[in-house]
Structures are given as C-alpha cells and as structure tokens.
Amino acid sequence: xxxxxxxxxxxxxxxxxxxxxxxxxxxxxxxxxxxxxxxxxxxxxxxxxxxxxxxxxxxxxxxxxxxxxxxxxxxxxxxxxxxxxxxxxxxxxxxxxxxxxxxxxxxxxxxxxxxxxxxxxxxxxxxxxxxxxxxxxxxxxxxxxxxxxxxxxxxxxxxxxxxxxxxxxxxxxxxxxxxxxxxxxxxxxxxxxxxxxxxxxxxxxxxxxxxxxxxxxxxxxxxxxxxxxxxxxxxxxxxxxxxxxxxxxxxxxxxxxxxxxxxxxxxxxxxxxxxxxxxxxxxxxxxxxxxxxxxxxxxxxxxxxxxxxxxxxxxxxxxx
Amino acid sequence: xxxxxxxxxxxxxxxxxxxxxxxxxxxxxxxxxxxxxxxxxxxxxxxxxxxxxxxxxxxxxxxxxxxxxxxxxxxxxxxxxxxxxxxxxxxxxxxxxxxxxxxxxxxxxxxxxxxxxxxxxxxxxxxxxxxxxxxxxxxxxxxxxxxxxxxxxxxxxxxxxxxxxxxxxxxxxxxxxxxxxxxxxxxxxxxxxxxxxxxxxxxxxxxxxxxxxxxxxxxxxxxxxxxxxxxxxxxxxxxxxxxxxxxxxxxxxxxxxxxxxxxxxxxxxxxxxxxxxxxxxxxxxxxxxxxxxxxxxxxxxxxxxxxxxxxxxxxxxxxxxxx
Numbered sequence: 314x315x316x317x318x319x320x321x322x323x324x325x326x327x328x329x330x331x332x333x334x335x336x337x338x339x340x341x342x343x344x345x346x347x348x349x350x351x352x353x354x355x356x357x358x359x360x361x362x363x364x365x366x367x368x369x370x371x372x373x374x375x376x377x378x379x380x381x382x383x384x385x386x387x388x389x390x391x392x393x394x395x396x397x398x399x400x401x402x403x404x405x406x407x408x409x410x411x412x413x414x415x416x417x418x419x420x421x422x423x424x425x426x427x428x429x430x431x432x433x434x435x436x437x438x439x440x441x442x443x444x445x446x447x448x449x450x451x452x453x454x455x456x457x458x459x460x461x462x463x464x465x466x467x468x469x470x471x472x473x474x475x476x477x478x479x480x481x482x483x484x485x486x487x488x489x490x491x492x493x494x495x496x497x498x499x500x501x502x503x504x505x506x507x508x509x510x511x512x513x514x515x516x517x518x519x520x521x522x523x524x525x526x527x528x529x530x531x532x533x534x535x536x537x538x539x540x541x542x543x544x545x546x547x548x549x550x551x552x553x554x555x556x557x558x559x560x561x562x563x564x565x566x567x568x569x570x571x572x573x574x575x576x577x578x579x580x581x582x583x584x585x586x587x588x589x590x591x592x593x594x595x596x597x598x599x600x601x602x603x604x605x606x607x608x609x610x611x612x613x614x615x616x617x618x619x620x621x622x623x624x625x626x627x628x629x630x631x632x633x
Numbered sequence: 634x635x636x637x638x639x640x641x642x643x644x645x646x647x648x649x650x651x652x653x654x655x656x657x658x659x660x661x662x663x664x665x666x667x668x669x670x671x672x673x674x675x676x677x678x679x680x681x682x683x684x685x686x687x688x689x690x691x692x693x694x695x696x697x698x699x700x701x702x703x704x705x706x707x708x709x710x711x712x713x714x715x716x717x718x719x720x721x722x723x724x725x726x727x728x729x730x731x732x733x734x735x736x737x738x739x740x741x742x743x744x745x746x747x748x749x750x751x752x753x754x755x756x757x758x759x760x761x762x763x764x765x766x767x768x769x770x771x772x773x774x775x776x777x778x779x780x781x782x783x784x785x786x787x788x789x790x791x792x793x794x795x796x797x798x799x800x801x802x803x804x805x806x807x808x809x810x811x812x813x814x815x816x817x818x819x820x821x822x823x824x825x826x827x828x829x830x831x832x833x834x835x836x837x838x839x840x841x842x843x844x845x846x847x848x849x850x851x852x853x854x855x856x857x858x859x860x861x862x863x864x865x866x867x868x869x870x871x872x873x874x875x876x877x878x879x880x881x882x883x884x885x886x887x888x889x890x891x892x893x894x895x896x897x898x899x900x901x902x903x904x905x906x907x908x909x910x911x912x913x914x915x916x917x918x919x920x921x922x923x924x925x926x927x928x929x930x931x932x933x934x935x936x937x938x939x940x941x942x943x944x945x946x947x948x949x950x951x952x953x954x955x956x
Contacts, residue, residue: 371706405739414738421705422738429725432695436702436710443658443684443708450702463725466695473690627740628774630798 314364314525319589320598322364322521326356326577327602329380332389335606336379336396340556344614345396349410352380354551357576358483359384361524362451365532369446371419373434374453376411377550378423381453385418389609399616406619407627421450427488428458431467431480438476438541449535451528453481457488459502468541472509475540479531480506482545483518489554490562506543518548519574522583548576634817640810642784643749644673646791647711649820651681654709657795660687661696661713661749670715671751671810693723697748701731701800704746709795717752717804718762720770731800732775746801747794753806753844753894754942760930763938765895767843768904770802771871777825778871780804782846784814786869789823797825804871806844806894828875830882834864837952838882840905841892842868845943848924849892852948863952871901876908883909887918888955892948897925922951 314322333351340349352359355377363372363384374381382392387403395402396410403413414422421437424430434452441448458464459482471478482502486493493500506513512534516527524546531542549571553560584590637645651657658681659674665688668675677686689696693714700712714720720727727748734742754763771778777799781787787805794801831846832853839849846867853863864882868874883889889909891902902923909921927941 403739404737404741407739408737412737414741416741421742422734424730426725426729429694429698429730432698432726433702433705433730435695436699436704437706438702439699440703440706440708443703444706463694463698466690466692467698469690470692470695470699474687627736629777630735630743630745 316589318364319584320594322360323580323584323590323595324598324602325360325384326521326580327599328389328605329356329360329383330577331602331606332383332392333379335610336393337552337556339396339610345410346398347409348376349396349556350377350554351550351552352377354571354576355483355485355518355548356380357521357524357580358518358546358548359453361521362453362481362528365525365528366449366451369419369448371421371437371448371450373421373430373437373450374423375427375430375455375458376423376425377455378411378413381420382413385415385420387413387415387418387420389605390612393609394613394616397613397616398618399613400619400623401613401616405623407623428454428461428463430454431458431463432470434478435467435470435476438471438478439474442476447536448477449532450478451481452478453483455488456482456484456486456493456502457496459505460488460496468506468509468511471541472511477535478541479528479535480511480541480543482543483548484545485548485550487554487562490558492562501545503543503545511541511543513543513545515545515547518546519576519579521576521580634815636813637784637816638810639784639787639812640671640673642788642816643791643805646788646795647674648677648680650792650795651685656707657709657711658685658687659711659713660689660700662689662691662715664688664713669713671807693719694726697723697726698730700746700748701726701734701744704744705734705742709745711747711749711795714748714750716762717750717766718764720750727802728770728773728776732773735799736775743798744800745798747791748800748802749805750802751805751807753808754926754931754938755808757933757935757938759933763931765926767804767871767895768900771901775800776872777801778804779825779869780843780871781869782809782843782867783831784812785816785821786823786867788816789821790825790869792822793825796822801825804843809844809847812847826870826873826875828869828878829867830864830878831867832863832865834862834886836862836886836888837864837955838879838886838889839863839865839892839948839952840868840879840889841865842871842901844894845892848943848945848948851945852952855945855949856952861952861956868901874904876912879905879909880913883913884916887916889921890924890948890951890955891921892924892943894943895926896928897923898928900925919955922955924948924951
C-alpha cells in the first residue's frame with residue numbers, strides 16, 4: 314500500500330471506532346433500538362480485508378457489520394441513520410444495526426442468523442463462477458458460527474465445487490459469552506478448514522497489515538482458479554457481545570491485555586515509526602472523523618422516520 | 634393441445650425456460666446423472682451439461698442457501714428438494730432468508746429463485762416422508778407458495794415461477810405425477826396468485842388445491858350422478874391467496890366445503906373458511922365444512938394410512954352435510 318492508501322486504512326479504522334463509540338452513547342440515550350453489536354477492537358480485520366479486495370469482490374458478513382459498512386464506503390450518515398431507523402438509512406430504516414448492505418458497493422449484508430449466510434456465500438461464488446466473472450466472495454463469520462451445521466454445509470460445498478470464496482473466521486475468542494474451548498471440538502478453528510482440504514492460515518487480527526497481506530495472498534490463490542481459501546483471524550472485541558452484556562465470562566485484566574495490542578494504536582505507531590505519516594497528519598484525520606461523525610448524528614436525528622406506506626413496500630418485487 | 638402428464642408438464646416447463654434463458658439452472662440431490670428421483674429431469678444432464686444441472690451433496694441448507702446466493706447475483710436457480718419433508722432441514726433459508734432479503738435491506742436485493750418440492754402422503758413412506766405441510770410455508774410474507782393441481786397449471790405456473798423476481802416455493806404432489814390432462818401448446822404461462830374455477834356448478838362450492846383438487850373433481854363427478862352440481866375452485870397459489878373466485882362462488886351457492894390433504898388444525902382450510910366468514914358471512918346457508926387429514930403422524934400400513942388421509946367419500950359426505 315502506498316502512503317495515501319495507508320492513511321485511508323487508518324481513517325477507516327478510526328471512523329469505525331469513533332462511530333461506534335458514538336453509537337453506544339446513542340443506544341444508552343434510547344435512540345437506537347434492538348441489538349447493537351460493536352466491532353470495537355476488531356477494526357483491523359474488516360479494514361485489512363476490504364483494502365485487499367478488488368472492487369468487484371463481494372463482501373458478506375454476520376450481524377457485527379458496521380465495520381464492513383464503513384470499509385466499503387457507506388457514509389457515516391447512512392450508517393447512523395440506519396441505526397436510528399430513519400428513512401435515510403442504508404436499508405431505509407427497515408434493517409437496523411444487524412442488516413446493512415449496499416449492492417452498489419458489493420456489500421451483501423449483514424446477516425443475523427449465526428452461520429446461515431455461509432451457504433448463501435457459496436451461492437454467490439457459484440453465481441460468479443457460472444458467469445465466469447473474475448470475482449471473489451469474501452465471507453466473514455465468528456468463531457461461534459463454525460459449530461453450526463450451516464458452516465459445514467457451506468464450506469463443504471465450496472470445496473466440492475471449487476468456488477471462488479474466501480472464508481474468514483474472525484476468532485474473537487467468544488461466541489457470546491462462551492469461550493472457543495467450551496464450544497468447539499478444536500480450538501484452532503483453521504483445523505476445520507484443513508478437514509475439508511481447504512488451504513488455510515492463522516493471522517494476527519490486531520495487525521491490519523498482516524490481515525491485508527494474508528488476504529492478498531489468499532485472493533491470489535482463489536483468482537488462480539484453485540478454489541476456496543480459509544483465514545482464521547485472531548482478534549478480540551473490547552466491548553460486550555452486544556449492549557447490555559454483563560460480561561461475567563471475562564475479567565478486566567484480559568481486556569486490558571488485549572488493549573495493549575490495540576489495532577489502531579499498533580498501526581498508529583507503525584505509521585509514525587516508519588515515517589509513513591506525521592503525528593499532525595494523523596491528528597487531522599482524527600479531527601476530521603470526529604466532525605464527520607457529529608455531522609452524521611445530526612443528519613440522522615433530523616432525518617424522517619420511514620413513511621407508513623413503507624410498511625407494505627418491498628415485500629415482493631412484483632406486487633400482486 | 635396435447636394430453637400430457639403432470640411429470641411431463643413440469644419437465645417441459647423447465648426445459649423450455651432453460652432453453653430460453655441461460656441464467657436458469659437446476660441444483661439438487663440426484664437431479665443430474667440420476668435424472669431426478671421422480672424422473673422429472675431425465676435427459677437434462679445430457680442436454681444442458683453438469684454446469685446447469687448440478688448434483689449437490691445431501692445437504693438441504695447448502696442447496697437452498699446456494700440458490701439464494703446465486704439468485705442474489707442475478708441467476709435464476711431452480712432448487713429441487715427431493716421431498717418437501719426435507720425442507721425442514723433448510724427451514725431457515727426457506728422462511729427466514731429468501732423471503733426477508735428484499736424487504737429487510739430496503740429493496741436492494743432480488744431473490745429470483747424457485748424451490749421445487751414434491752410432497753404428500755399415500756405412498757407408504759411412513760410419518761417422516763409423507764407430509765403435506767403446505768400451510769406452514771404459506772404463513773410467511775415474502776415467500777410465494779404455488780401448489781397446482783392440473784397438468785396445464787403445473788406447466789404454466791412453473792414457467793411463471795421461474796420468471797418471477799421473487800422466491801417461489803413450488804409444491805408438487807408425488808401421487809399427481811401420472812395425472813394426465815390437456816396442456817395448451819406453445820409458451821403457456823399462468824400468473825401466480827390467481828385462483829380458478831376448474832368446474833362450474835350451482836349447488837355447493839368445493840375449494841381445494843393440489844391433490845385435494847383431484848379428490849374434489851372426482852367427488853363432483855359422483856355428486857353429478859346424484860343430481861348435485863358442485864362448483865370446484867382451485868386455489869393454485871396459497872400465498873398470495875386470491876379469494877375472489879371463492880367469494881363469488883359462495884355468494885352463488887351459499888354452501889362450501891374446503892378440501893385439503895394436510896392436517897386440519899391451523900391448515901389451509903382454516904384460512905379459507907375464516908375469509909369466507911369475514912367476507913361473505915351473510916351468504917352462508919350452512920356452516921362451511923373442512924375435509925382434511927386425521928390428526929396423526931401418517932402410519933406405514935396402507936389401510937391405516939388411507940384411513941388417515943382424506944378420501945372422495947369424505948368429500949361427498951361433507952357436501953351432503955352442508956346441503
């Protein structure tokens with residue numbers, strides 16, 4: 314990545330962090346309903362992945378989807394408006410936190426049933442293979458999703474049909490409050506890919522450059538027509554599973570320890586030490602993100618609710 | 634116009650659509666090399682090749698999930714479930730993914746796919762392989778549920794389903810494959826969401842669909858010999874449900890019997906009867922009756938199985954009770 318691209322990566326990670334910190338406040342003020350799953354701590358994963366993709370590559374992820382939304386270029390305004398359920402939201406206020414997508418940016422959602430989007434990702438890759446397109450589907454999911462049947466059906470199919478799909482397990486150590494060790498027969502998740510004969514790698518998910526590099530390598534393999542690839546990306550979420558998580562399953566020291574390798578802090582230090590950016594330039598990015606988030610909150614709060622007639626719109630493409 | 638079987642009608646519809654549109658393809662268990670377990674896709678593998686007639690693992694979530702994903706990229710998959718009983722293994726994808734995606738993301742995604750699923754009892758397959766769970770699927774907004782009876786409607790509605798931009802569950806009945814009837818020549822398409830009077834009459838309205846239609850038509854023949862004129866209305870589509878021809882018929886006959894093969898409780902008949910009462914209560918000269926399956930898991934023994942399933946005699950009996 315050149316200097317400009319590196320700064321853009323930094324901007325995106327800071328944007329995800331700041332936007333979500335603000336979202337947490339809005340949630341506590343009762344302005345966001347339903348569930349809110351924060352990505353804070355995991356920013357390097359989606360940012361590294363999206364930075365390495367070609368524009369035509371399709372992203373699909375689980376319910377912790379704000380990161381990808383920002384990375385693919387959905388504006389902070391549309392993301393926060395969706396969180397507030399407004400008509401100006403990226404899903405017109407009908408999806409909420411867990412269901413953001415933008416087809417024009419090749420982001421295929423935000424899917425909230427654990428693991429159910431994995432067979433769908435295989436189907437997207439099948440569609441591209443059928444049409445002989447140079448397109449890869451990048452499918453993200455948590456460690457918890459690797460214990461459900463959909464994972465095995467979707468991953469198996471991708472290898473049987475040699476589909477152009479990059480499987481990305483974000484191993485953040487917990488499925489809700491249950492550790493990987495308590496829920497998965499193997500705690501090294503990549504072994505499951507090994508079982509299906511899919512080339513795989515474990516990656517440091519607190520280092521955006523490591524994620525970027527591993528993704529580039531994986532995409533090269535897939536683009537060469539060699540079938541699927543699997544990355545297990547080691548990461549950590551600093552916040553609860555969702556808002557209102559009592560976090561009885563871990564102690565503050567553990568979080569603190571992971572915060573020492575904070576993905577934004579690590580990347581900040583890298584940029585300075587390697588003279589890729591000055592502190593002043595990074596400060597400016599942070600100030601600019603801060604202003605953009607505040608502007609987005611104002612935009613979202615002033616946006617209208619969806620009109621009542623939206624209730625019956627888009628149930629079918631062809632209305633009877 | 635030629636008389637062909639339901640099996641042939643389904644096969645013709647798919648072949649013609651695949652010849653017309655390269656984005657249409659089939660995936661499912663044993664649809665390719667085997668030729669389909671009900672021989673519906675016999676010859677397809679040779680004609681269209683392995684890329685358009687895809688044999689899958691026995692993994693229903695993979696089949697339906699992959700169809701959804703392919704549809705989201707613009708293809709028009711026809712996913713075959715070997716039987717509708719296996720739909721439960723893919724329940725999340727059928728009711729919780731495909732019908733939700735267009736709405737939930739503000740209209741961004743289209744999911745133009747067909748799920749073909751043969752079902753029904755009467756073949757001594759035991760409780761897990763003999764169900765008629767149509768009503769369950771008709772419960773979900775966003776999914777279209779089609780369940781034709783006649784060969785012509787199988788052809789015309791399947792072509793409409795393949796061309797639809799919405800997800801369609803196309804329910805077939807395994808004992809209807811040999812039913813023979815006239816099918817119009819050429820590109821015959823029947824719109825989804827339109828009920829139809831299959832036999833005109835004046836004394837009583839029989840409302841049914843799929844295998845129940847066959848029972849109703851046979852009952853109407855018998856009743857005619859006894860001087861009773863039954864009008865048979867075929868739902869053809871369970872969602873969206875078109876009640877207009879039923880209400881119109883009921884206002885004329887003032888008496889109705891709903892015939893279905895599934896269980897009575899919370900069934901298709903429950904919905905149809907409610908709507909008749911909501912929309913035409915004042916026209917009723919007798920309580921509307923339902924003929925349906927006994928509330929048991931279907932047993933293997935042939936006599937017991939037939940005892941549990943609705944018969945022509947049950948329809949005739951119910952008609953006599955409302956007259």
